[in-house]
Amino acid sequence: xxxxxxxxxTDTAPDELLLPVPDGDGAPFWEYAAQGELRVxxxxxxxxxKLRFPPRPCCPHCRSFDSEWRLMSGRxxxxxxxxxxxxxLPAYAAQAPYNVILVELADAPQIRLVGNLVTSADAPxxxxxxxxxxxxxxxxxxxxxxxxxxxxxxxxEKS
Amino acid sequence: xxxxxxxxxxxxxxxxxAFAKQLPQSEKELACRAILAALEDAGIDPSxxxxxxxxxxxxxDEVEVAKAIGAGDVTFFxxxxxxGGGSCATVGHLAAAVATGQASxxxxxxxxxxxxxPRPWKNTAVQLPTPGQWTRPFGLLRPAxxxxxxxxxYMHEYGATRDHLFNVAMACRNRANENPAAMMYERPLTRExxxxxxxxxxxxxxxxxCLETDGALACVIVSAERARDCRQKPVYVHSVAQGLPxxxxxxxxxxxxxxxxxxxxxxxxxxxxxxxxxxxxxxxAQIYDAFTPLIPLxxxxxxxxxxxxxxxxxxxxxxxIGGRLPINTGGGGLSxxxxxxxxLINEGVKQLRGISTAQVPDAATCLVTAGEGVPTSAILxxx
Numbered sequence: 001x002x003x004x005x006x007x008x009x010t011d012t013a014p015d016e017l018l019l020p021v022p023d024g025d026g027a028p029f030w031e032y033a034a035q036g037e038l039r040v041x042x043x044x045x046x047x048x049x050k051l052r053f054p055p056r057p058c059c060p061h062c063r064s065f066d067s068e069w070r071l072m073s074g075r076x077x078x079x080x081x082x083x084x085x086x087x088x089l090p091a092y093a094a095q096a097p098y099n100v101i102l103v104e105l106a107d108a109p110q111i112r113l114v115g116n117l118v119t120s121a122d123a124p125x126x127x128x129x130x131x132x133x134x135x136x137x138x139x140x141x142x143x144x145x146x147x148x149x150x151x152x153x154x155x156x157e158k159s
Numbered sequence: 160x161x162x163x164x165x166x167x168x169x170x171x172x173x174x175x176x177a178f179a180k181q182l183p184q185s186e187k188e189l190a191c192r193a194i195l196a197a198l199e200d201a202g203i204d205p206s207x208x209x210x211x212x213x214x215x216x217x218x219x220d221e222v223e224v225a226k227a228i229g230a231g232d233v234t235f236f237x238x239x240x241x242x243g244g245g246s247c248a249t250v251g252h253l254a255a256a257v258a259t260g261q262a263s264x265x266x267x268x269x270x271x272x273x274x275x276x277p278r279p280w281k282n283t284a285v286q287l288p289t290p291g292q293w294t295r296p297f298g299l300l301r302p303a304x305x306x307x308x309x310x311x312x313y314m315h316e317y318g319a320t321r322d323h324l325f326n327v328a329m330a331c332r333n334r335a336n337e338n339p340a341a342m343m344y345e346r347p348l349t350r351e352x353x354x355x356x357x358x359x360x361x362x363x364x365x366x367x368x369c370l371e372t373d374g375a376l377a378c379v380i381v382s383a384e385r386a387r388d389c390r391q392k393p394v395y396v397h398s399v400a401q402g403l404p405x406x407x408x409x410x411x412x413x414x415x416x417x418x419x420x421x422x423x424x425x426x427x428x429x430x431x432x433x434x435x436x437x438x439x440x441x442x443x444a445q446i447y448d449a450f451t452p453l454i455p456l457x458x459x460x461x462x463x464x465x466x467x468x469x470x471x472x473x474x475x476x477x478x479x480i481g482g483r484l485p486i487n488t489g490g491g492g493l494s495x496x497x498x499x500x501x502x503l504i505n506e507g508v509k510q511l512r513g514i515s516t517a518q519v520p521d522a523a524t525c526l527v528t529a530g531e532g533v534p535t536s537a538i539l540x541x542x
Binding site for chain 1: 290291292293294295296297298299300301303304307308309311312315357358359360361362363406408411413414415416
């Protein structure tokens with residue numbers, strides 16, 4: 001996995017998976033991801049400190065504009081999942097049916113991240129046996145390097 | 160001037176074009192045809208129209224409509240956001256404008272060529288910045304994928320099954336089979352067809368998804384006073400509400416404490432607070448059905464049953480004619496036409512006029528809802 005800063009600002013070619021296009025609020029997430037870290041935005045006001053996702057300019061609890069990015073353990077559980085079938089964009093159709101999972105973070109269950117359950121960081125989106133998809137399954141984040149962007153993916157936690 | 164919107168205005172005209180996978184006319188022409196049909200139905204000259212409302216996703220602007228139909232001076236116009244969540248709010252905004260004297264004849268409409276046009280989710284480049292950066296790269300590309308995620312969790316939490324979703328699809332299809340204008344007229348659905356259908360986004364199959372349709376609809380709103388002199392029996396706008404819950408995030412409402420409690424709950428609280436009757440008094444309902452799981456979620460949100468009971472509510476023919484709550488009596492988005500829910504408004508009017516192709520005997524009250532899962536809207540109609 002390369003450790004370069006996320007710079008993706010354009011859509012990808014039709015035969016490639018889509019890359020995130022970070023906005024100003026979301027950019028730090030992707031910059032930390034490029035360093036192999038899963039971080040979530042948190043209020044930096046001393047009396048608040050609440051996590052929030054997706055990132056935004058100010059805290060919905062105390063309205064502070066001061067924020068920080070808190071390191072997560074990278075562990076979570078599957079809250080739900082779907083298996084998209086075509087018609088899909090070509091790059092996704094090529095790997096369909098694949099899974100998309102929604103992971104609630106072990107450190108903060110109200111923070112949920114959309115992702116994919118795969119057999120290893122660089123495995124295709126359809127690499128996991130669908131029979132192993134289960135709500136509540138414990139998962140661990142990994143990062144996949146795609147066109148200069150580190151994209152979080154999820155593998156089953158080793159017990 | 161009205162201190163309340165309650166029954167202060169009425170829908171006095173409805174119009175629609177044909178519904179088909181492909182129509183030759185442009186969206187602008189379809190819009191004008193539906194609007195002129197609605198005005199003809201009301202017996203109101205187009206030159207009297209002074210208010211317009213549609214969706215932000217409507218590509219025929221009020222400027223184009225007004226000049227094409229020969230409207231007079233227009234003093235109120237609005238556009239409602241969030242796709243299918245906007246349908247009932249178009250009526251609500253016009254009701255507010257007419258009730259407060261900002262205008263006298265309002266036209267709401269939706270024209271759409273999704274049957275023959277491009278799928279909006281293919282235009283991912285514009286979706287990738289917030290909020291798409293958190294969903295699209297992972298292959299959560301279409302509304303069916305986004306709602307499928309909530310549906311799977313709902314099934315897990317409450318024991319809902321595909322049989323429950325089939326109950327929804329079947330009720331809508333049965334009504335469409337009675338409606339010659341419906342795209343699925345004379346095209347029956349069976350349980351076997353449903354259970355063996357190809358998956359679109361598992362757990363949602365082909366029949367859990369609305370139809371891609373070309374077509375347009377419109378309705379005309381005037382004051383209750385004026386409505387008494389119109390050609391048709393007035394259908395009163397009894398209560399209106401929009402709903403954008405705290406910390407809501409649109410189709411991918413995965414990031415608040417309770418993603419299964421959507422905008423329907425917010426709209427419902429205000430809708431019932433303003434009304435003289437409650438869910439138990441609703442004779443027929445037109446519930447936004449872009450996807451079958453939206454029905455159980457909406458049944459809960461609008462108070463027809465308790466939390467987690469929406470799936471079991473569909474059992475025993477409850478949604479069919481003669482059942483506990485007949486829904487989507489024209490066939491809905493699943494089987495009549497998917498025109499961002501506007502057909503549900505017009506079908507509600509038909510029920511209260513007593514002219515539906517699947518008429519609920521003596522229907523006097525009707526709930527119409529807009530898209531659940533996005534900032535939404537709803538209206539209560541009464542005869």
